[in-house]
Amino acid sequence: MSVNGPAPALPDVVNRYLTAHHIRDKESALAAFHEGATVTDDGSTYTGRAAIGQWLGEAASEYTYTTELLGAESPDENHHVVTNRLEGDFPGGRVDLRFRFTLRAGLIEDLTIAP
Known part of the structure; x- marks a missing residue:
């Protein structure tokens, strides 16, 4: 997996999440979220750090x-x-995704990933 890098104008917590997600550092990515945060991806919603x-x-x-x-x-x-x-071995092979972040108190409260 390669990436051009996070945009420097974004808040630190967004850059930290994107970098951790890129290198598949689950613990660092998870640390960017509030305890009760939500993620919506591919039609499913995950609530709380465990999910x-x-x-x-x-x-x-x-x-x-x-x-x-x-x-x-x-x-x-x-x-x-x-x-x-994203380009890879998933169905369709290529997709442009928008990662929509909502922050609260310096952490990610909500992340929605969709075309």
Whole structure:
């Protein structure tokens, strides 16, 4: 898996999550979330660190792919959108995904991943 790197204008917690997710460091990625945070990915929602940790473990091992950062925007200080292109051995082989982050008190409160 390769990546161009996180956008420097994003908050530290978003960059830390993206970097940890990229290198498949589940514990560091999980540390970026509030205890009661939610993640919505591929039609399923995971609530709380235990469920998010399980999702991180499954998501990291299911497919092999590369990631290319296409862009990032921050409508306000608590909402950030990162667009990545994934290419790999998953159905379809290529997809542009938006990672929509909502932050609270310096941690991720909600992450929605969708085209």
